[in-house]
Amino acid sequence: MSFTVIILAAGKGSRMESSLSKPMHRIAGCEMIKWVIESAQNAGAEQIIPVIREDMQDLALFLSDYTVAIQEKANGTANAVKTALPYVKNFNLPIIVLYADTPFVTKEIINSLRLKINGGNDMCVLGFSADNPYGYGRLVQSSTGALMSIVEESEASETEKQIKNVNAGIIAFSGDSIKSILKKITPSNSKKEYFLTDVVSIGYNDNLNVDFILTDQKYVHGINNRDQLAAAELLAQKYLRKNAMLAGVTMIAPETVFLQKDTAFGKDVTIEPNVIFGKNVSLARNCHIKSFCYLEDCSIGEGNIIGPFARIRPNTITSKNVKIGNFVEVKKSNINQGTKINHLSYIGDAVIGENSNIGAGTITCNFDGYKKYTTKIGSGAFVGSNTSLIAPLRIGENAIIGAGSVITEDTPAESLSLSRAKQKTKIDWAKKFPKHQ
Numbered sequence: 001m002s003f004t005v006i007i008l009a010a011g012k013g014s015r016m017e018s019s020l021s022k023p024m025h026r027i028a029g030c031e032m033i034k035w036v037i038e039s040a041q042n043a044g045a046e047q048i049i050p051v052i053r054e055d056m057q058d059l060a061l062f063l064s065d066y067t068v069a070i071q072e073k074a075n076g077t078a079n080a081v082k083t084a085l086p087y088v089k090n091f092n093l094p095i096i097v098l099y100a101d102t103p104f105v106t107k108e109i110i111n112s113l114r115l116k117i118n119g120g121n122d123m124c125v126l127g128f129s130a131d132n133p134y135g136y137g138r139l140v141q142s143s144t145g146a147l148m149s150i151v152e153e154s155e156a157s158e159t160e161k162q163i164k165n166v167n168a169g170i171i172a173f174s175g176d177s178i179k180s181i182l183k184k185i186t187p188s189n190s191k192k193e194y195f196l197t198d199v200v201s202i203g204y205n206d207n208l209n210v211d212f213i214l215t216d217q218k219y220v221h222g223i224n225n226r227d228q229l230a231a232a233e234l235l236a237q238k239y240l241r242k243n244a245m246l247a248g249v250t251m252i253a254p255e256t257v258f259l260q261k262d263t264a265f266g267k268d269v270t271i272e273p274n275v276i277f278g279k280n281v282s283l284a285r286n287c288h289i290k291s292f293c294y295l296e297d298c299s300i301g302e303g304n305i306i307g308p309f310a311r312i313r314p315n316t317i318t319s320k321n322v323k324i325g326n327f328v329e330v331k332k333s334n335i336n337q338g339t340k341i342n343h344l345s346y347i348g349d350a351v352i353g354e355n356s357n358i359g360a361g362t363i364t365c366n367f368d369g370y371k372k373y374t375t376k377i378g379s380g381a382f383v384g385s386n387t388s389l390i391a392p393l394r395i396g397e398n399a400i401i402g403a404g405s406v407i408t409e410d411t412p413a414e415s416l417s418l419s420r421a422k423q424k425t426k427i428d429w430a431k432k433f434p435k436h437q
Contacts, residue, residue: 002044002045002046002093003043003044003045003046003093003094003095003096003114003117004045004046004047004048004049004088004089004090004093004094004095004096004175005040005045005047005048005049005095005096005097005098005110006049006050006051006069006081006084006095006096006097006098007033007036007037007040007048007049007050007051007098007099007100008051008077008080008081008097008098008099008100009021009022009023009033009050009051009052009056009059009099009100009101010051010052010053010056010071010074010080011074011100011101012053012074013101013224015224015225016224016225016226016229017225017226020058021052021056021058021059022100022101022223023059023100023101024058024059024062025223025229027103027229027232027233027236027261028233028236028237028240028259028260028261029260029261029262029278029279030260030261030262031062032100032101032103032223033050033059033062033063033100033103035103035104035261036098036099036100036102036103036105037050039105039106039107039110040096040098040107040110042107043107043108043110043111043114044107044111045096045110046089046090046093047067047088047089047090048066049066049067049068049069049084049087049088050063050066050068050069050100051068051069051070051071051080051081051083051084052068052069052070052071053070053071053074054070054072067087069083069084069086069087070083071083075187075192075193075194076187076188076193076194076195076196077194077195077196077197078182078185078194078195078196078198078199079193079194080196081097081178081182081196082182082194085178085179085182088175090175091175091176091178091179092175092176093175094113094114094117094118094172094173094174094175095172095173095174095175095178096110096113096114096170096171096172096173097170097171097172097173097196098110098170099169099170099222101222101223101224102168102169102170102220102221102222102223103221103223103232104218104219104220104221104232104235104236105126105170105219105220106219109126109170109215109219112213113126113170113172113213114172116172116211116213117172117173117174120209121172121174121209121210121211122173122174122176122177122203122208122209122210123171123172123173123174123177123181123199123200123203123208123209123210123211124171124172124210124211124212124213125139125147125150125167125168125170125171125200125210125211125212125213126168126169126170126171126172126212126213126214126215126220127139127165127166127167127168127212127213127214127215128165128166128168128214128215128216128217128219128220129164129165129166129214129217130164130166130217131164133161133163133164133166134153135153136153136166136167137150137151137152137153137166137167137197138150138151138153138156138160138161138163138165138166138167139163139165139166139167139212140160140163142204146204146210146211147200147204147210147211147212148200148201148204148210149200149201149204150167150197150200150201152197165212165214167197168215168220169196169220169222170220171196171199173199177203177208181199181202181203181206181208182199184202184206185198185199185202186198218235221235236261237258237259240259240260240261240263241254241255241257241259244259244263244265247265247267248265248266248267248268248269249265249267249269249270249271250268250269250270250271251271252270252271252272252273253272253273253274256273256274256275257271257273257274257275257276257277258275258276258277259277260277260278260279260280260281262279262280262281263277263281263282264281264282264283265282265283266283266284266285266286266287266302267285267286268285268286269283269285269286269287269288269289270287270288270289271289272288272289272290272291272307272308273291274291274292275289275291275292275293275294275295275307276293276294276295277295277296278294278295278296278297279296279297280296280297280298280314281295281296281297281298281299281300282298282299282300283300283304284300284301284302284303284304284320285302285303286302286303287300287301287302287303287304287305287306288304288305288306289306289307290305290306290307290308290310291307291308291309292307292308292309293306293307293308293309293310293311293312294310294311294312295311295312296312296313296314297313297314297315297316298312298313298314298315298316298317298318299316299317299318300312300318301317301318301319301320301321301322301337302320302321303320303321304318304320304321304322304323304324305322305323305324305325306324307324307325307326308326309326309327310324310325310326310327310328310329310330311328311329311330312324312330313329313330313331313332313348314331314332315331315332315333316330316331316332316333316334316335317333317334317335318334318335319335319336319337319338319339319354320337320338321337321338322335322336322337322338322339322340322341323339323340323341323342324341324342325340325341325342325343326342326343326344327343327344328341328342328343328344328345328346328347329345329346329347329348330347330348331346331347331348331349332348332349333347333348333349333350333351333352334350334351334352335347335350335352336352336353336354336356336379337354337355338354338355339352339353339354339355339356339357339358340356340357340358341358341362342358342360343359343360343361344360344361345358345359345360345361345362345363346362346363346364347362347364348364348366348367348372349364349366349372349373349374349375349391350364350366350374350375350376350377351374351375351376351377352377352381353377353378353379353380353381353397354379354380355379355380356377356378356379356380356381356382356383357381357382357383358377358383359382359383359384359385359386359387359403360385360386361385361386361387362383362385362386362387362388362389363387363388363389364389364391365388365389365390365391366391372391373391373392373393374391374392375389375391375392375393375394375395376393376394376395377389377395378394378395378396378397378398378399378413379397379398380397380398381395381396381397381398381399381400381401382399382400382401383395383401384400384401384402384403384404384405384418385403385404386403386404387401387402387403387404387405387406387407388405388406388407389401389407390406390407390408393407393408393409393410394410394411395407395410395411395417396410396411396412396413396414396415397413397414398413398414399411399412399413399414399415399416399417400415400416400417401416401417401418402416402417402418402419402420403418404418404420405417405418405419405420406419407419
């Protein structure tokens with residue numbers, strides 16, 4: 001069976017000290033709210049309704065593909081859920097309330113909550129067991145084990161403070177019960193805020209079937225400030241590295257490798273220490289990424305050797321068995337099978353054929369101050385060291401470019417181009433030059 005998800009994303013996030021809406025802050029290159037949306041989609045959600053504030057233009061733009069509910073007044077989580085209810089298409093399905101700042105909830109957790117509702121519960125709270133429960137709302141049970149209430153730290157008795165099962169915030173409802181329960185919530189403080197946690201005691205007193213399940217605390221890590229964001233990044237990196245290694249990637253020093261949520265690997269990839277991946281990187285099987293490389297928005301072909309100290313920039317595509325060596329930067333280029341760019345080069349806006357050799361210090365001069373131009377190098381070409389290729393330019397197949405050249409005109413296939421000042425040698429001139437002490 002399917003279900004509906006409401007994602008609460010309207011919190012001000014003032015502790016983030018940022019002009020960016022809190023759910024838009026990224027973990028492993030992915031917006032917090034996107035982590036939650038993807039988990040809900042993977043669990044099979046039929047409808048996803050984010051709740052935001054009217055002044056969150058960046059978030060509204062990001063969520064343009066979704067039906068978004070606007071919470072006009074910041075008066076509590078229960079009011080935020082109530083704001084979303086008019087957009088729910090099917091109240092015969094379970095409704096699960098998630099939080100945009102709790103990004104690590106998994107599809108398995110979501111489906112466990114759904115199954116509790118499908119199994120007859122009117123409400124099911126997600127919690128975790130804390131060795132030190134200080135600061136968390138306690139899950140208070142009746143003598144029969146039913147969940148009676150969620151009691152906050154400030155209101156807990158000494159006995160209740162000993163309870164280690166605490167609230168994670170996420171709650172699942174049956175569609176039949178959610179509207180009636182929300183209507184009964186009254187303001188809980190001087191700010192006239194309506195708290196979602198009050199649904200538990202209301203449901204229990206109304207003889208509804210209220211239950212809870214527990215998960216590991218790492219899956220309900222909440223983020224309210226930059227320190228907690230950094231802690232979440234650490235958790236995400238450990239998770240992504242582990243998954244990559246279990247899928248067949250070798251990491252010599254995994255703690256020094258930084259991945260994105262969308263980094264994709266083939267089998268038998270080897271990654272040396274101190275490698276950073278930006279967004280949208282895919283590596284085919286048998287690639288070897290050497291130390292101190294940075295890759296973003298690129299597709300690396302099978303059997304490539306990259307680095308050390310290489311930078312692969314956006315819109316770069318390499319074919320099989322390409323070698324890109326130390327201190328080489330590649331941007332918006334297609335590099336075909338067997339080509340080697342081994343040292344100290346910049347290749348931008350270029351198309352390079354198969355089995356070409358690009359010598360050390362080669363630069364594609366692709367920008368004239370106004371426009372970018374393309375350099376096309378045919379298969380089997382040999383470009384000598386310290387060469388500047390002034391685009392737009394075409395180097396034919398099996399052509400040779402002499403070292404130290406500045407090439408401004410096309411070179412036909414099987415031809416040699418070079419441009420150097422004629423060498424002059426003055427015999428015995430060095431004898432007259434003062435010797436260094």
